[in-house]
Amino acid sequence: MKPRLFTPGPTPVPEETLLELAKPVTYHRAAEAKAILAEVSEDLKYVFQTAQPVYTLTCSGTGGMEATVCNALAPGEKAILCTAGRWGERWRGILKAFGAQIVTVEAPYGKAVTPDVLHAALAAHPDTAAVFATLSETSTGVGHDLEAFGKIVANTPALLAVDGISGLGAMECRTDAWGLDLVVTGSQKALMMPPGLAFVSASAKAWAKIDATPIRSFYFDLRRYRKSLLESDTPFTPANTLIKAQRASLKRVRAEGIENLWARHARVARACRAGVGAMGLTVFAERPNSALTVITVPAGVDGSATLKALEKKYGYKLADGQDTLKGHIWRLSHMGYTDAFDVLGALAALELVLIESGFKLDAGAGVAAFQKAYAAGA
Amino acid sequence: MKPRLFTPGPTPVPEETLLELAKPVTYHRAAEAKAILAEVSEDLKYVFQTAQPVYTLTCSGTGGMEATVCNALAPGEKAILCTAGRWGERWRGILKAFGAQIVTVEAPYGKAVTPDVLHAALAAHPDTAAVFATLSETSTGVGHDLEAFGKIVANTPALLAVDGISGLGAMECRTDAWGLDLVVTGSQKALMMPPGLAFVSASAKAWAKIDATPIRSFYFDLRRYRKSLLESDTPFTPANTLIKAQRASLKRVRAEGIENLWARHARVARACRAGVGAMGLTVFAERPNSALTVITVPAGVDGSATLKALEKKYGYKLADGQDTLKGHIWRLSHMGYTDAFDVLGALAALELVLIESGFKLDAGAGVAAFQKAYAAGA
Numbered sequence: 098m099k100p101r102l103f104t105p106g107p108t109p110v111p112e113e114t115l116l117e118l119a120k121p122v123t124y125h126r127a128a129e130a131k132a133i134l135a136e137v138s139e140d141l142k143y144v145f146q147t148a149q150p151v152y153t154l155t156c157s158g159t160g161g162m163e164a165t166v167c168n169a170l171a172p173g174e175k176a177i178l179c180t181a182g183r184w185g186e187r188w189r190g191i192l193k194a195f196g197a198q199i200v201t202v203e204a205p206y207g208k209a210v211t212p213d214v215l216h217a218a219l220a221a222h223p224d225t226a227a228v229f230a231t232l233s234e235t236s237t238g239v240g241h242d243l244e245a246f247g248k249i250v251a252n253t254p255a256l257l258a259v260d261g262i263s264g265l266g267a268m269e270c271r272t273d274a275w276g277l278d279l280v281v282t283g284s285q286k287a288l289m290m291p292p293g294l295a296f297v298s299a300s301a302k303a304w305a306k307i308d309a310t311p312i313r314s315f316y317f318d319l320r321r322y323r324k325s326l327l328e329s330d331t332p333f334t335p336a337n338t339l340i341k342a343q344r345a346s347l348k349r350v351r352a353e354g355i356e357n358l359w360a361r362h363a364r365v366a367r368a369c370r371a372g373v374g375a376m377g378l379t380v381f382a383e384r385p386n387s388a389l390t391v392i393t394v395p396a397g398v399d400g401s402a403t404l405k406a407l408e409k410k411y412g413y414k415l416a417d418g419q420d421t422l423k424g425h426i427w428r429l430s431h432m433g434y435t436d437a438f439d440v441l442g443a444l445a446a447l448e449l450v451l452i453e454s455g456f457k458l459d460a461g462a463g464v465a466a467f468q469k470a471y472a473a474g475a
Numbered sequence: 476m477k478p479r480l481f482t483p484g485p486t487p488v489p490e491e492t493l494l495e496l497a498k499p500v501t502y503h504r505a506a507e508a509k510a511i512l513a514e515v516s517e518d519l520k521y522v523f524q525t526a527q528p529v530y531t532l533t534c535s536g537t538g539g540m541e542a543t544v545c546n547a548l549a550p551g552e553k554a555i556l557c558t559a560g561r562w563g564e565r566w567r568g569i570l571k572a573f574g575a576q577i578v579t580v581e582a583p584y585g586k587a588v589t590p591d592v593l594h595a596a597l598a599a600h601p602d603t604a605a606v607f608a609t610l611s612e613t614s615t616g617v618g619h620d621l622e623a624f625g626k627i628v629a630n631t632p633a634l635l636a637v638d639g640i641s642g643l644g645a646m647e648c649r650t651d652a653w654g655l656d657l658v659v660t661g662s663q664k665a666l667m668m669p670p671g672l673a674f675v676s677a678s679a680k681a682w683a684k685i686d687a688t689p690i691r692s693f694y695f696d697l698r699r700y701r702k703s704l705l706e707s708d709t710p711f712t713p714a715n716t717l718i719k720a721q722r723a724s725l726k727r728v729r730a731e732g733i734e735n736l737w738a739r740h741a742r743v744a745r746a747c748r749a750g751v752g753a754m755g756l757t758v759f760a761e762r763p764n765s766a767l768t769v770i771t772v773p774a775g776v777d778g779s780a781t782l783k784a785l786e787k788k789y790g791y792k793l794a795d796g797q798d799t800l801k802g803h804i805w806r807l808s809h810m811g812y813t814d815a816f817d818v819l820g821a822l823a824a825l826e827l828v829l830i831e832s833g834f835k836l837d838a839g840a841g842v843a844a845f846q847k848a849y850a851a852g853a
Contacts, residue, residue, distance in 0.1 A: 100499070106712065107500045118716070119497035121478070122485045122669050124792055155671055156534050156694065159711040163694045194693035285712065291500050293533055293671050293714030313691065315572035316534065316541045333537040334484065334663065336671030336714065338496070414502055 140347035147272035158262035158283035161295030174226035183236035212245035233264030240386025247276035267388035289346035362387035368471035375466030518725035525650035536640035536661035539673030561614035590623035611642030618764025625654035645766035667724035740765035746849035753844030
């Protein structure tokens with residue numbers, strides 16, 4: 098059986114990137130290592146759509162999120178938390194650990210935080226130091242309208258910090274044009290790499306705040322990263338084999354073109370939703386994003402057992418819901434090195450396993466609808 | 476030309492470990508991933524010589540050091556810093572970032588902090604919350620007598636936190652028997668892996684202090700790692716391909732046996748020092764450790780130019796001194812997947828390049844002395 102990874106992180110890694118990882122290790126302070134970091138940093142600016150430097154941290158995405166909080170917020174400062182799921186709650190955990198005064202703007206699971214409630218919250222709390230939001234809420238499949246958030250926050254002294262971990266690269270995100278002050282992503286999603294690296298951008302507005310805020314970490318001190326990157330270096334020993342491999346995956350992103358990458362994800366996502374609908378299933382997210390499709394488990398079906406059968410019988414690894422959503426949703430990633438034909442196969446396998454479990458479904462309905470919608474184009 | 480890595484981190488990685496890194500990425504919350512982490516955690520306990528759990532963090536060694544400080548020290552608490560070089564100073568940077576009251580116990584570069592000065596400092600500062608020390612001070616090649624430090628600190632309420640990043644595995648270090656409360660190491664030294672993972676152990680005494688101390692991080696909150704590890708899991712997405720590859724390198728450590736690994740490093744280090752002496756050179760460290768040999772650049776020789784020639788002509792990559800020691804010392808690692816014959820070759824290349832630069836030296840003197848000392852055995 099052929100194993101196939103459809104979890105919303107980690108995602109499949111291209112062969113040329115995997116082969117980079119098998120090469121002998123080299124010294125991380127050598128000229129070659131600096132040239133690689135310089136190249137990766139340039140390509141990251143392109144991926145982020147920013148003219149500001151993007152910093153490479155050796156940690157998971159959560160570490161990158163922590164870096165934004167501990168650099169930009171002083172203890173007791175006010176933070177507006179936009180949360181619509183588990184990853185919004187991740188911001189909360191970090192904000193609490195760093196003693197922020199949290200104002201919550203919440204949407205129920207499956208829905209998105211709307212720009213107008215953010216606008217109202219900012220109006221009610223003009224002393225807000227920063228707004229924390231999530232591009233792709235991977236726990237529910239919801240995407241947020243960061244362009245609108247950016248316009249609202251830009252008119253205030255507050256910063257807009259964005260968890261773009263699972264969204265960046267998979268959906269339109271224009272850091273500079275949208276006024277996103279702090280953006281975090283990880284290597285293991287649309288950037289087609291194993292986990293282990295986080296990337297963080299900071300706007301001039303963010304830097305002004307950071308430079309005026311006492312730092313509360315050594316390892317995550319972005320000023321050290323800023324200083325080192327001037328010499329194409331990192332302040333601490335980086336996961337240099339991951340950085341070298343990231344270069345290979347970023348070349349693939351460059352070759353495809355970031356707008357094409359967004360369009361490909363959007364097209365696959367639309368086709369996937371059409372397929373899901375034709376199977377008699379519903380999409381969980383009210384405002385779905387292009388990184389993944391989250392499917393509501395239909396009544397009478399054991400969601401977790403279905404995923405186990407899917408993996409055991411056909412090798413397809415999708416993700417279950419988390420926390421209270423466990424057993425109630427299926428999460429199917431189409432990020433990064435996953436194309437339309439991969440997703441078509443996943444829908445076929447899901448059809449099969451549902452039919453085998455007694456769920457009423459016309460074999461082929463889902464894949465035909467997927468194909469039809471995909472053929473209709475961008 | 477064949478490139479050969481002799482920097483004191485990163486170090487060469489065994490082929491079977493590199494090949495693990497080229498395998499397709501899998502889901503980090505799957506049963507297989509948990510089984511791998513469980514296995515790695517058990518093998519780390521063996522490497523650390525501890526019965527306590529060892530936690531796997533996705534970060535560089537500095538991140539692991541920060542984890543000990545932000546978990547175990549409250550702001551303003553007193554810390555005795557034993558420093559004899561750049562890596563002792565790394566502790567200082569972290570301690571300052573977390574607002575510790577620092578009492579410095581210092582030895583000049585090339586010398587070790589002695590147990591008696593630590594004893595005196597602890598007697599003068601009975602309110603010390605923790606002592607911070609370095610097993611192998613890689614910037615100078617000095618090793619510290621952690622066994623003696625442990626005996627002294629054990630009689631006080633203070634914790635003993637050890638940076639074992641470049642020493643652990645390369646030299647005797649018995650976490651439990653020596654009373655080392657917090658020990659940190661990294662993947663990229665004697666543990667034969669690329670950088671990207673840090674490992675942290677904590678004694679019962681350390682846990683009592685951690686549980687009584689308000690945490691000042693989310694990502695480095697060791698209580699989260701403790702809770703997750705009960706289910707063979709990590710609190711945040713780990714660099715799971717690195718963990719899987721670390722398993723392969725740890726199997727190699729297990730197969731060799733930790734005492735044999737220490738003895739091999741000690742034997743190679745003694746032979747290397749004999750070779751260096753026979754070349755008319757001197758070892759920089761007064762109390763050298765087995766992880767690396769640090770050689771004083773002789774008068775009239777351009778240290779940095781010699782290293783450049785060594786790499787360019789013969790492919791041998793040694794490390795220069797750092798900061799004020801740049802150009803004044805050569806650092807030659809014999810950690811991990813580096814054996815006697817590798818080091819013999821490095822000495823031969825160093826002899827050659829020195830002779831070619833006009834340095835007076837009998838060709839073969841160094842390698843013969845190395846071989847003689849090595850043959851004399853453990």
